[in-house]
Amino acid sequence: MTEAFLQYVWQHQLITSPLRTTDGRSVKVLRVGDPNHDAGPDFFNSRLIIDDMEWAGNVELHLSSSDWYAHRHSSDPHYNNVILHVVYTHDRDITLANGVTPPTVELRHFMHEALVRNYDALNAPLPDDGIPCARRLGEVPPIVIKSFLDRMTVERIEAKSVVVRRLLDESHGNWEQTCYWLFAHYFGGTVNALPFELLAKATDQRLLARWKDQPQRLEAILYGQAGMLDSYFDDDYPRMLQADYEALRQGAALTPIDNTIWRYHCLRPSGFPTIRISQFATLVSRSSNLFATLLDITDAKALLALFACTASPYWDSHYRFDHTTELSTPKRIGRSLAVSLIINAWVPLLFVYGALHGQQQYKDQALSLLQQLPAEDNAVVREWVATGIIPENAAQSQALLHLKHTFCSSRRCLECRIGYNILKQSSSST
Numbered sequence: 001m002t003e004a005f006l007q008y009v010w011q012h013q014l015i016t017s018p019l020r021t022t023d024g025r026s027v028k029v030l031r032v033g034d035p036n037h038d039a040g041p042d043f044f045n046s047r048l049i050i051d052d053m054e055w056a057g058n059v060e061l062h063l064s065s066s067d068w069y070a071h072r073h074s075s076d077p078h079y080n081n082v083i084l085h086v087v088y089t090h091d092r093d094i095t096l097a098n099g100v101t102p103p104t105v106e107l108r109h110f111m112h113e114a115l116v117r118n119y120d121a122l123n124a125p126l127p128d129d130g131i132p133c134a135r136r137l138g139e140v141p142p143i144v145i146k147s148f149l150d151r152m153t154v155e156r157i158e159a160k161s162v163v164v165r166r167l168l169d170e171s172h173g174n175w176e177q178t179c180y181w182l183f184a185h186y187f188g189g190t191v192n193a194l195p196f197e198l199l200a201k202a203t204d205q206r207l208l209a210r211w212k213d214q215p216q217r218l219e220a221i222l223y224g225q226a227g228m229l230d231s232y233f234d235d236d237y238p239r240m241l242q243a244d245y246e247a248l249r250q251g252a253a254l255t256p257i258d259n260t261i262w263r264y265h266c267l268r269p270s271g272f273p274t275i276r277i278s279q280f281a282t283l284v285s286r287s288s289n290l291f292a293t294l295l296d297i298t299d300a301k302a303l304l305a306l307f308a309c310t311a312s313p314y315w316d317s318h319y320r321f322d323h324t325t326e327l328s329t330p331k332r333i334g335r336s337l338a339v340s341l342i343i344n345a346w347v348p349l350l351f352v353y354g355a356l357h358g359q360q361q362y363k364d365q366a367l368s369l370l371q372q373l374p375a376e377d378n379a380v381v382r383e384w385v386a387t388g389i390i391p392e393n394a395a396q397s398q399a400l401l402h403l404k405h406t407f408c409s410s411r412r413c414l415e416c417r418i419g420y421n422i423l424k425q426s427s428s429s430t
C-alpha cells in the first residue's frame with residue numbers, strides 16, 4: 001500500500017460499499033475534491049454529506065492516522081479546513097490546530113481485496129523489463145486500449161518534436177532551413193546524427209540549391225564540407241570532387257567541419273557516412289524547397305518514393321574513397337531508413353508546423369501518414385503482440401513503444417487508462 005494508491009482509490013472512489021466513519025457515521029461523497037500536488041491537504045474543495053449534514057472543505061489522506069502527527073499537521077493551521085481524514089489504517093484519533101477532531105474513514109474496510117492484489121501485481125518486480133499488466137490485458141475493452149493508444153501516439157510525436165523545436169529556434173523560425181537540418185540529422189542515424197547536422201549547418205542550403213542540377217558539384221560541396229576531401233586520392237572520382245570543391249571554395253568562403261567526427265565503427269558499410277552523404281545529395285537535388293514540397297504530399301507511398309535516394313554510380317563499387325569492392329550494386333536508401341525519415345523527421349516537423357500555426361489539418365496529415373505505414377517490427381512491439389495487442393499501423397506501434405518506455409517501465413499504472421480499467425474492474429469484482 002502506498003499513499004499515492006490510497007489517493008487514487010479516493011479520487012476514483014474505487015470502494016465496495018457506502019463509506020462510514022470510524023465512529024459509525026455515514027459518508028456520502030458529493031465531490032471528491034481537486035487533487036493538490038503542492039503543500040497542504042491532498043484534496044481541496046471536497047463536498048460531503050456526513051450523516052445528514054453537508055460539509056465543504058479539504059480531505060487529507062494518510063496510510064496511518066498517526067502520520068498526521070508524524071507530518072506535523074496538528075499544529076499547522078493550513079489543515080484547519082480538513083473535513084475528513086481518510087486513512088488506510090486507523091491507529092489514533094487526531095486533532096486539528098484549532099482543537100477540532102475531524103471524522104476519520106478507514107478506507108481498507110471499503111476496498112476490495114482484489115483491488116489491492118491487482119495493484120500489488122502491477123508493482124511486483126519482474127525478472128525482465130516486461131509489461132506488468134500483460135496477463136490482465138485481455139479483460140480490458142479494446143476501445144479503451146485503442147483510445148489510450150491514440151493519446152500515446154500524439155505524446156510520442158510531441159516527444160520527438162524536441163529536436164524540431166530546437167532546430168526551429170536555431171534557424172529563427174525558418175521552416176525550410178529547419179527541414180534541411182532535420183533531415184540531415186536523421187540521415188546520420190544514431191551514430192552520425194551530430195556530424196550530419198554540423199555538415200548541414202556548415203553548408204548553406206542556398207548554395208546547394210544553386211547546383212541542384214549538377215550532382216557532381218553537389219557531392220563536391222558536401223564531401224568537401226564534411227572534411228572528407230582533404231587527402232591524396234588514387235581514384236579519379238574523388239580527385240574530380242576535390243578539384244570542384246577547391247574551385248567553389250574560393251568564391252563561396254567554405255569552411256569544412258572536422259572530418260575526425262565521422263563514425264564508421266559498428267555501422268554496416270551501407271550505412272557509412274560516405275554513402276549517406278551521396279544519398280543526401282540526391283535528396284537535395286530532388287527539391288530545393290524540400291519543406292514546401294513535402295507539405296503537399298499526403299500519401300505515405302509518395303514520400304517513401306521521394307526518400308528512396310540512390311548514391312551516385314561511383315558508390316556502386318565503393319563504400320569509402322579509393323576502396324573498390326568486389327560486388328557492384330547501387331546503394332539505394334532501404335525502406336527502413338525511408339520509414340524512419342517519415343516517422344522521426346517529417347511527421348514531428350509537420351505536427352509542430354500545424355500546432356504553431358493553429359492548423360489542425362497538418363496535425364491530422366501527420367497522424368494519417370503514420371496510419372498509412374505498416375506497424376514496425378521490433379522487440380518491444382513483439383512483446384505487446386505476445387499479450388494479444390496487435391498494432392495495425394505505425395501510429396499504433398509508435399504508441400506501444402511510447403507506452404512501454406514512458407509508462408510501463410516506470411510503473412505509471414495509476415496514470416494509465418488501461419491500468420485504471422484493470423483496477424476499476426477489480427474494485428467491483430465479487
Ligand code: SF4
Pocket residue numbers: 122131132133134403407408409411412413416417418419420
Ligand atoms: S502502465 Fe498501463 S499498460 Fe503499462 S503495465 Fe501499467 S497498466 Fe499496463
